[in-house]
Each structure stands twice: as C-alpha cells, then as structure tokens.
Amino acid sequence: MSSSRSPVQVFGTSFQNPILLAAGTAGFGRELAGVIDLDRLGGVTTKAVSPEPRSGHAAPRVAEFPGGMLNAVGLANPGLDHVAGTDLPWLAAHLKRARVIVNVVGTVVEDYVKVVGRLGSDSVITAFELNVSCPNTARGGEEFGADECILGELTAACRSATAKPLIVKLSPTLPDPGRTAAAAAAAGADGFTLVNTIPGALYRRGAASTGVSRLGYAQGGVSGPALLPIGVLATRRVRERTGLPVIGVGGVRRLEDVRQYLQAGASLVGIGTSALADPRIPERIAAAWEAGG
Numbered sequence: 001m002s003s004s005r006s007p008v009q010v011f012g013t014s015f016q017n018p019i020l021l022a023a024g025t026a027g028f029g030r031e032l033a034g035v036i037d038l039d040r041l042g043g044v045t046t047k048a049v050s051p052e053p054r055s056g057h058a059a060p061r062v063a064e065f066p067g068g069m070l071n072a073v074g075l076a077n078p079g080l081d082h083v084a085g086t087d088l089p090w091l092a093a094h095l096k097r098a099r100v101i102v103n104v105v106g107t108v109v110e111d112y113v114k115v116v117g118r119l120g121s122d123s124v125i126t127a128f129e130l131n132v133s134c135p136n137t138a139r140g141g142e143e144f145g146a147d148e149c150i151l152g153e154l155t156a157a158c159r160s161a162t163a164k165p166l167i168v169k170l171s172p173t174l175p176d177p178g179r180t181a182a183a184a185a186a187a188g189a190d191g192f193t194l195v196n197t198i199p200g201a202l203y204r205r206g207a208a209s210t211g212v213s214r215l216g217y218a219q220g221g222v223s224g225p226a227l228l229p230i231g232v233l234a235t236r237r238v239r240e241r242t243g244l245p246v247i248g249v250g251g252v253r254r255l256e257d258v259r260q261y262l263q264a265g266a267s268l269v270g271i272g273t274s275a276l277a278d279p280r281i282p283e284r285i286a287a288a289w290e291a292g293g
C-alpha cells in the first residue's frame with residue numbers, strides 16, 4: 001500500500017513510520033515473527049542488553065490491575081555474546097525496512113560502555129537506548145538517571161565508545177526531566193525516550209498472604225494506559241528544554257494516543273503493554289498512520 005505520509009527522518013536515518021516496539025516488550029523481535037510483520041513498523045527496540053546473561057527475577061513477573069500492569073522481569077537477557085552472535089544477525093537477516101534500537105543496561109557505568117563499544121560497529125543498529133530508569137533492579141537502572149553527575153559521566157563514557165546515536169531513557173518520577181535531559185545532552189546524548197515505568201508494588205489478597213508481593217520481586221514498574229498523560233508531559237518538557245528528538249512511550253493503545261505524543265514534540269512513539277495483550281496493535285496503528293489517519 002502506498003503511504004500518504006512522509007517517513008520520519010531522525011537519528012541519522014529514515015523511519016518509514018513513527019511506531020516502535022518499546023524495549024522489553026518484544027524480546028529481540030524473533031519472538032514476534034510469525035505473529036506480526038515487524039517490517040511494517042518504524043522500528044524495534046530490543047530487550048535490555050547487559051554484558052553478562054541475566055536470568056531476571058523469580059516468577060510471577062507481571063501482575064495486572066485495573067490501571068495497567070506491574071512488571072518485575074529483572075532485565076533478563078541472554079547477554080552481549082549471544083546478542084552479538086545470534087539476535088542481531090537474525091534482525092539483520094529479517095528486517096529490511098524497520099530500524100533497530102538496542103536498549104542497554106548495566107550495574108556499573110563500565111557495563112554500558114562494554115555493550116555500546118562491542119556492538120557499536122554493527123550496521124543493523126540505528127541507535128542505542130541507555131536504560132537509566134529501570135525501577136526493579138537492586139543496582140544500576142534508576143539510580144543512574146536520578147543523579148545528573150552520574151548520568152553525565154555515563155553518557156560521556158558511552159559517547160567515547162561509539163559513534164552511533166545515544167538515546168537516554170528517563171524515568172517518569174524525575175522532579176524535572178528537562179533539567180536531567182539537559183545534563184545528558186551536555187555529555188553527548190542525541191535524544192531521549194520518555195518514559196520508563198513508574199515504581200509500584202501490589203500485595204496478594206487474603207489474610208494468609210499478608211505482605212506477600214504479587215510479583216516474585218518486592219516491587220515492579222507500572223505501565224499501561226495511566227502512563228499516557230505522564231509520558232506526554234515529560235516528552236513536552238524534554239523537547240522544549242533540549243530541542244533534541246524524543247521517543248514518546250507510555251500508555252499508547254491507539255492512533256489518537258500516538259498523536260498526543262507527536263503533538264508534544266515526539267519524533268517516534270513506542271508501544272509496550274498494549275502490544276503484550278494484542279501483538280497486532282502496533283502494526284495496525286502504523287498502517288493507520290501511514291494511511292494519513
């Protein structure tokens with residue numbers, strides 16, 4: 001079908017539409033092949049990659065509630081060697097038009113540097129997304145994004161390790177996301193993803209299980225519909241403050257939600273939780289956007 005819209009030019013390349021799969025909700029793409037046509041999307045953001053494999057937290061890893069979902073996957077991933085040797089070659093062989101953004105995580109700054117340094121010359125990768133905002137890890141994740149000095153140090157260290165665009169993914173709980181983003185921009189960030197999940201906890205029902213988490217881990221990240229206005233505001237504040245490209249993420253279920261992020265200044269929009277319930281939602285929204293809807 002011919003498109004009535006122009007592709008999105010950002011991060012040194014062209015995205016056929018602004019719709020991305022959000023990090024951690026689509027594995028490394030392969031998991032969804034046969035279910036959806038990944039090449040109809042603007043791009044795929046991978047699960048977080050750390051230098052060593054991580055088994056993640058104990059089950060249950062997700063709990064639904066009326067406002068959305070709580071997850072504590074614990075950044076489970078096969079590690080750098082497997083991603084470099086198996087997952088990225090699969091993406092290179094199967095994606096012709098959709099772009100690939102690699103989400104990166106670590107427990108110390110050097111972990112991030114190792115991942116972007118090792119993968120930095122892989123031509124299938126359009127950009128790295130630095131996850132400095134995961135609310136369900138004991139070390140790393142959120143603490144890097146909460147401290148502007150450490151965030152600046154981490155961004156600058158990654159900047160020296162790769163020429164690819166660096167996108168910093170921030171938390172919705174920051175008091176002033178614009179100020180935090182400006183610190184990362186000064187250290188070499190090329191853009192931002194707003195937002196990651198909000199920290200939360202839920203307990204099991206029943207007196208016998210008082211104080212027992214519904215997750216295998218004591219806390220998790222809240223995602224889904226309630227994040228929409230939070231992500232839209234954070235997108236606007238970061239875009240206004242830095243002028244750099246923003247990927248809007250949080251609570252997108254339909255084309256109207258995508259428009260909210262685009263109006264706030266986002267260049268691209270990621271979809272996570274709603275696609276876990278119905279994997280074809282991103283493809284449908286991408287087609288509707290391309291058709292001019």
Ligand SMILES: Cc1cc2nc3c(=O)[nH]c(=O)nc-3n(C[C@H](O)[C@H](O)[C@H](O)COP(=O)(O)O)c2cc1C
Nearest residue numbers: 022023024048131195196223224250251271272273
């Ligand atoms: C099961 C699950 C796993 C996630 N894993 C990651 C991850 O590895 N890295 C990351 O930066 N964000 C991760 N996220 C956050 C999402 O990318 C996204 O920022 C968040 O869920 C908000 O979008 P949504 O409301 O569309 O789900 C994860 C979210 C979920 C629900």
